[in-house]
Amino acid sequence: MIALLVGGVLGWTGGTKLFGRNTRAQAADTVLERRLGGLPRATVALRAVGAAELLVALVLVALAWPLVTGAAAALAGAGFAAYLGYARATAPDASCGCTARDKAPIGVRAFARAGFVLAGGAVVLADGLAAGGVPAPAGGPWWEALRDRPGAALGLLAAGTALAWLLFGDPDRAVRLPLRRLRLRLFGHPLHGGPGRAGDPAAVPVEGSVELLERSLAWQTVTHVVRSGLREHWDEDGWRFLRYTGLHGTAEGAGRPVSVVFAMDAKAGLDSPRPPVIRVGVVDEETGARVDVAAGAAAGRERPGALLGEGA
Amino acid sequence: MNDATGSTFDRRRFLSATALGGATVVGATALGAVDPDAAFAAPTPPLDPAVADTSFAEGLITGIEGGTLLHVAGSYGERHRIQLTNATSIWKLHPTTAADIETGDGLYARGLEMPDGTVAADAVWVNIVNLDVTVRGIGKDRLALGYHGGELIGRIVPGRSTASYAGAALTDDLSGLRMGQQALVLGAWRPKDGSVDIARITVGH
Structure with a gap:
């Protein structure tokens, strides 16, 4: 039965490597790609490995010479383990390329897979070595085992298949996600809506204010001055202040460093019904004097912003 | 960031007053940069002739010199030196200061290339x-x-x-x-x- 199990697993992994459409994707990021100097070569190598796996699988399932087939499977397992050890030592972040879906770096699971094949091969081999009175651990060819003791054979096959699925399949996706969904259904959504940080349901996160600002005419009006991203922000008396730094080109040519400060309703966001009212102040960083960037802009080109007079 | 020291408070009060006394602009527009998504946008040539050409750098910080000069190893083998100034905005989940930058962090930086090859950063987005x-x-x-x-x-x-x-x-x-x-x-x-x-x-x- 072990031979059938290991043969099935090797047949599946080998088949997907040899005939699969995404062998190329599978070979990407593996140590093969780095060692062989390119993805095309790595793909060919991976397909060759797949062909070898398929061959071992076929002889395991079809032939009744446990000495040969067991040795071949054990050798394949040992080869995988050696390859994994080498890959892990030389390129720890490389993916192993063992099965189709797994893009994770080489870890315990990858070694467990190689160990599974190695152990299976060893059991089959031991079966062949067992001479005379020594009981064969695998109990002869699988078709004989199935015929003589169908219950035990099927039980062993089921247990082995479950183990193989744990190692080669994607039990995480199959088990963990439904469990998480169930937990959400039972205990409700852990992230509550309602009042924000300050206990105010109408509070707008700073990013929301920035989003509104960057889609505003105020932003367009002074965007030729702003050079930096958001430097700092603070709230005061229901206003939210956002400070940027920038350069203000003067008639002499050299730009002067300025602070551009926007003031807006702390509760205004993109979804607010009325268009935002945003105040802009530009201050010379060194002298602290107010700079009138709109006047400078008017000389020579038109600004899209509608300046509606000076504030109080 | 939120250190309400006297000087910070006074400076902010002054800046607040300036902003509130400044021009008022009403209206919305669909245009404008989006921050910090701007870090991922290709550096578009600014329309304004007053703004000099912008250069762009990304990579992992391999060393920090004097707290403000970052040595960066780019993803494609290139090297950058990025100078932080007192006008540089630094984002690391939120607007912060150069003190929060550590060796081993990744960054995107936008700035002006100086004659010596250093990039004087206007904006830096860390990690x-x-x-x-x-x-x-x-x-x-x-x-x-x-x-x-x-x-x-x-x-x-x-x-x-x-x-x-x-x-x-x-x-x-x-x-x-x-x-x-x-x-x-x-x-x-x-x-x-x-x-x-x-x-x-x-x-x-």
């Missing part, structure tokens, strides 16, 4: 990542995010993490997230454990 993920788990303080066949942890930072649902305004209410949703996560990667602090998660985009 910024923009990931296309699937929501695979929702917890009190973290999300499990399916990414490239693996899973990574997205940390929810109170007061910082925001969500945008189907193009609506940003909100700090993350209760609209559902299992299995496709999402775009903008956040700050943590080099120590590979998790991501979520700045913004966009679903239904």
Whole structure:
């Protein structure tokens, strides 16, 4: 039965490597790609490995010479383990390329897979070595085992298949996600809506204010001055202040460093019904004097912003 | 950032007064840069002739000299030296200061190239990542995010993490997230454990 199990697993992994459409994707990021100097070569190598796996699988399932087939499977397992050890030592972040879906770096699971094949091969081999009175651990060819003791054979096959699925399949996706969904259904959504940080349901996160600002005419009006991203922000008396730094080109040519400060309703966001009212102040960083960037802009080109007079 | 020292307070009061006394602009427009998404936009040549050409750098910080000069190894083998000035904005999940930058962090920087090859940074985004993920788990303080066949942890930072649902305004209410949703996560990667602090998660985009 072990031979059938290991043969099935090797047949599946080998088949997907040899005939699969995404062998190329599978070979990407593996140590093969780095060692062989390119993805095309790595793909060919991976397909060759797949062909070898398929061959071992076929002889395991079809032939009744446990000495040969067991040795071949054990050798394949040992080869995988050696390859994994080498890959892990030389390129720890490389993916192993063992099965189709797994893009994770080489870890315990990858070694467990190689160990599974190695152990299976060893059991089959031991079966062949067992001479005379020594009981064969695998109990002869699988078709004989199935015929003589169908219950035990099927039980062993089921247990082995479950183990193989744990190692080669994607039990995480199959088990963990439904469990998480169930937990959400039972205990409700852990992230509550309602009042924000300050206990105010109408509070707008700073990013929301920035989003509104960057889609505003105020932003367009002074965007030729702003050079930096958001430097700092603070709230005061229901206003939210956002400070940027920038350069203000003067008639002499050299730009002067300025602070551009926007003031807006702390509760205004993109979804607010009325268009935002945003105040802009530009201050010379060194002298602290107010700079009138709109006047400078008017000389020579038109600004899209509608300046509606000076504030109080 | 929130150190309410006297000088910070006075300076802010002064700046507040300037802003409130400044011009008032009413109206919205669909145009304008989006920050910090701007870190991912190609450096477009500025329309304004007063603004000199902008250069752009990304990579991992290999060393910090004097607190303000960053040595950066780019992803394609190039080297950058990035000078932070007192006009540089620094983003690391939120606007912060140069003191928060550590060796080993990744960065995107936009600035002006100086004659000596140093980039004088206008804006620096530290550890910024923009990931296309699937929501695979929702917890009190973290999300499990399916990414490239693996899973990574997205940390929810109170007061910082925001969500945008189907193009609506940003909100700090993350209760609209559902299992299995496709999402775009903008956040700050943590080099120590590979998790991501979520700045913004966009679903239904």
